[in-house]
Amino acid sequence: MLLCTMAKQRNLGLATAAILLFGVLFFQAFARTDDLQVQALRDLYRALNSPTELKNWKLEGGDPCEELWTGVSCYQSSVTEIKLQGLNLTGNLGDQLVSLQHLKHLDLSSNHFHGEIPNSLPHNLTDLNLACNNFTQSIPASVSSMKHLRHLNLSQNLLSGPLADVFGASDNLIMMDLSHNKFSGDLPASFRALKNLTKLYLQSNEFTGSVIFLADLHLHDLNIEDNHFSGVIPGSFQNINNLWIGGNRFHSGGADYLPWKFPTDVMPNISSPPTTESSAIEKYPSHETGDNRKKRPGSGGIVIMVVGAVLTLFGASVYITFRIRRSQKQTLDSVRGSISSLQSLPISAPQVTTGPLAAQYDSPDSSSSDSPPLISSWQLPPAPTMTLKMSKRRSFSKKCKIPICAKHYTVAELQLATSNFSPGNLLGEGTLGSVYRADFPDGQILAVKNIKTVALSITEEEQFMDVIRTASRLRHPNIVALIGYCVGHGNHLLVYEYIRNVTLDDALHNVLCMPLTWSLRLRIGIGIARALNYLHTSCVPPITHSNLKAANILLDEDLNPRICDCGLAVLRPLASNSVKIKASEMAIEDSGYVAPEHVKRGSGNPKADIYSFGVLLLELLTGRRPFDSSKPKGEQSLVEWSSSKLHDSESLLDMVDPTIKRTISSRALSSYADIISQCIQPEKEFRPQMAEVVQSLVSVLHKSGPEKAKSGKDKATAEGNEVDPFERSFRSTNSRFFASPTASYYSI
Structure with missing residues (x-):
């Protein structure tokens, strides 16, 4: 009779549990996300410019919990978690996040x-x-x-x-x-x-x-x-x-x-x-497991889950009962054996480690040699030797390392995206290695720099990681952003955003490219100056580029300048021999950018960057390379050839690029020449700060005003017969520039 009653109670309990479980799963299967919360996520998606990285997100319709919106986790019908870190998203956060009351x-x-x-x-x-x-x-x-x-x-x-x-x-x-x-x-x-x-x-x-x-x-x-x-x-x-x-x-x-x-x-x-x-x-607890997103089981799945849960509970109870009884028996046998073995041990006093290592710590509770014996007439085996710590506080003389604000990629991910670094994906070669186009499965296109180094010591590996930490923090509209990295097993790979247009070097010197207008050149110069001012004054400690040149400046779809490889010049000593040979060949062409106080590049200071920027301004004005071995000896160096002409109005006008000569006012040209003259001063202490250069260039832009057509081609431009370089359809089709020669892409 008693056994029958117990069986009925057990069956009743299992049935109740099954009904409750079925009810919970049924409720979750048919609950929809609250409308206000869905609208808040749509508003966020709109504020982020509807990025393709957010899979399943929609501007209209859809349910974030049912459809597994990227980065969204739910509990029942409420959004409880949004994790969108490291997706290269842009925009703002909108104004409806407050509606996510359960987030x-x-x-x-x-x-x-x-x-x-x-x-x-x-x-x-x-x-x-x-x-x-x-x-x-x-x-x-x-x-x-x-x-x-x-x-x-x-x-x-x-x-x-x-x-x-x-x-x-x-x-x-x-x-x-x-x-x-x-x-x-x-x-x-x-x-x-x-x-x-x-x-x-x-x-x-x-x-x-x-x-x-x-x-x-x-x-x-x-x-x-x-x-x-x-x-x-x-x-x-x-x-x-x-x-x-x-x-x-x-x-x-x-x-x-x-x-x-x-x-x-x-x-x-x-x-x-x-x-x-x-x-x-x-590592806070999450309501979800696996993919951290809520999934809706069908009706058949619910029945299977209920039956499975009942069988699992019954099997678990049998197994636990068996393990408890077995454990009790093993514990009793173990205790008897331990007492038997302990009775044969010799009596000994507790041992205290004394030596060079132990002397470095305080031991306020250390036992002395005359400590009383423990546990009457027999002694426990001595515990493993432990050293006590002197200080609970870290030395403040040590610097704590800043976080890396970039995504960590695996080698396999980058090999897949670059077709195993195939020549067909090669964008360019520079003084630190090669750059490859990377096409990721989600449609994202990035540029991967494969830095070839010698075998690095532990200290040098730490130095490399410090460079990544610094570069990952740079946030400026005129600097190419570091998106990710891959370090390990001899690999040193940096992942940058992909700039679709060409370098400034190509835009100025490639005959296949249409000439840049004067106002566009001036705006490019201002953008570069603002980026350098950010590196020199907003970063702590200040960052110098140390390899500023036209080939290291990319032009995006809107023809905005983007400086690449900021902060990487310090890695040059770590480059492999094959890369150094390539770098030495490039150094001859780049010698025109180097400040007089620096024999070698890569060890510069902000004043050296300002000198290189002055050379860039000259290059924008004249359309000539900083060093051209094809010119007569006295004209090979752009700085030496132009220095004496900057303060003579007739000579100054003669050295201006013929394609823009008719569009520059004499007042703007004179002010621009003064800025160049200050930046390329032989003595670094006489060069201005970058913030002053930015203000001066903006003033020149205001003096220039709208470009006035004077004759011929200029008149056609004024009448609107020439394509406007800032017109949207013109920019998006990339018709202004032809394909960039690979040797000039990311040339550092």
């Missing part, structure tokens, strides 16, 4: 988003990662309403100005990274409310004032390097495990300085230094 995790890092961070962010976010983009302005006020926020990463953007006092309700925040921006002013008082914050990264900004609001926080990691903080370092900072404070203006002595010192060299308490976190979204 917990938003990761849009390592893209090219621009504009302000919208104030209409979802209020229930727990993880927000917008790192490695081009966002401007400051932190939106909506952060103050995100009471559940735990991880915030806005690093590697163009955010600026003082921080608003928006952190008063952010007491759940655990990690915040605002590093590598242009924030200024004092820290807001609401920082005191961040009682659960354990990791704070503020390095490489322009913060000023005191850090007193951080004194009472329970931080494990704190990086405030390279700011303008001042005053006294709080004594509580000595309890922070990982601390970096260099590059500030703290008091280093005096009566008001607190009586404790930082050691300049201590043993690290972890195997490798922590880095600034490139992703604020850590």
Whole structure:
């Protein structure tokens, strides 16, 4: 009777579980995503210019949870996660994200988003990662309403100005990274409310004032390097495990300085230094598994799942019962054997390691030789020797490494995209290696630079990774962006965005190319100048190109200049011998760009870049190469030939490219020549800063005004008979330029 009752109860329980499971699956199978949330995602898709990388996304119709929209994860009928990191997306974030009321995790890092961070962010976010983009302005006020926020990463953007006092309700925040921006002013008082914050990264900004609001926080990691903080370092900072404070203006002595010192060299308490976190979204639990997206089972699938679940539960209960009984028996036998073996061990005192390694650590709890024996008349086997650590805090004298804001590719992915680096995909060869066109399965086209190096040591490999870190941070409309990389097993591959037009060298010197107009040349010069000014003044530390030349400047579909290979000149010493031979051949042609103070390229400074830029301005004006061995000896060097002509009006006009001579006003030409003269000064201290050059060139552009036709071909241009280089259909068909010779593409 009892057995029958137990069997009925067990069957009833299984039936109830099956009904509940069936109900949940039935509800999920027929639930649709909330209309407001669908509309918010459509608005985001529209603001991102409908990129092809976002598969299944639609401007009209569709359901993000049912149709597996790229990067979107759902729970029941609500969008809970959007992860679109590293997809090379552009645009802004729209203004309807606030409708995603159930969104917990938003990761849009390592893209090219621009504009302000919208104030209409979802209020229930727990993880927000917008790192490695081009966002401007400051932190939106909506952060103050995100009471559940735990991880915030806005690093590697163009955010600026003082921080608003928006952190008063952010007491759940655990990690915040605002590093590598242009924030200024004092820290807001609401920082005191961040009682659960354990990791704070503020390095490489322009913060000023005191850090007193951080004194009472329970931080494990704190990086405030390279700011303008001042005053006294709080004594509580000595309890922070990982601390970096260099590059500030703290008091280093005096009566008001607190009586404790930082050691300049201590043993690290972890195997490798922590880095600034490139992703604020850590390994949080997800509602989905596998592809992280919700899938809808059919009715047949639901029946199979229910039956499978019942059988699994029954089998699991039998297996667990068997394992428990077996484990109990094995444990009893093991205990008996252990006691028997322990009784035969000799009595010994606990051992303490004494030697060079142990001497480097404090041992406040170390046992002495006269310690009493343990466990009466027999002794446990000694535990493995352990060393105690001296310091719980990392030495702040060590620099923490910035994150890589680029996608990591495998060798197989790049081999597939480049047809195994076939000659048919070769775009060009330069002083560091070859560049190949890469066509990826999703339709994306990129350029892969295969850098040929000698066998690198560990230090040199780290140097190479530092170059990637620096290059991946560069965000400027006139700089070719580094999209990804592949390092390992002897491979050193850099993946750049693909520029479809030709180099400036081809546009100026290839007879198959239509001549560039004066106003277009001037705009190209301004774009290059702005990119150099960004490298010299906005990057910390400043970056020099050290190999500026027309062949390293690409023209995109809109004929905007894009400087390539920024920050790579330091890799030249690591190049293989075969590449160095090619580089030596190129150096003869490029010698006209090199500043007098530098015998070899690649070890320059900002002033050397300015000299090279002055040569480029000459090249744009005259249409002549910086060094032309076919010319008479006195005219081979463009700088030497033109220097004496820059201040003589008649000689100046004679040296102008004949195709643009009739379209330049005398006032604009004189001002342009003055800029060139300043940039190519033999003594570097007399050359101007790049910011001054930008302002001067913009002034020349205003002086030039609209180009006036004077006769013949110019009159036809004025009447509209010649194609406008900025007309959209003309640009998109690439009819202005013919195919670029491969030797001039990415020539570094």
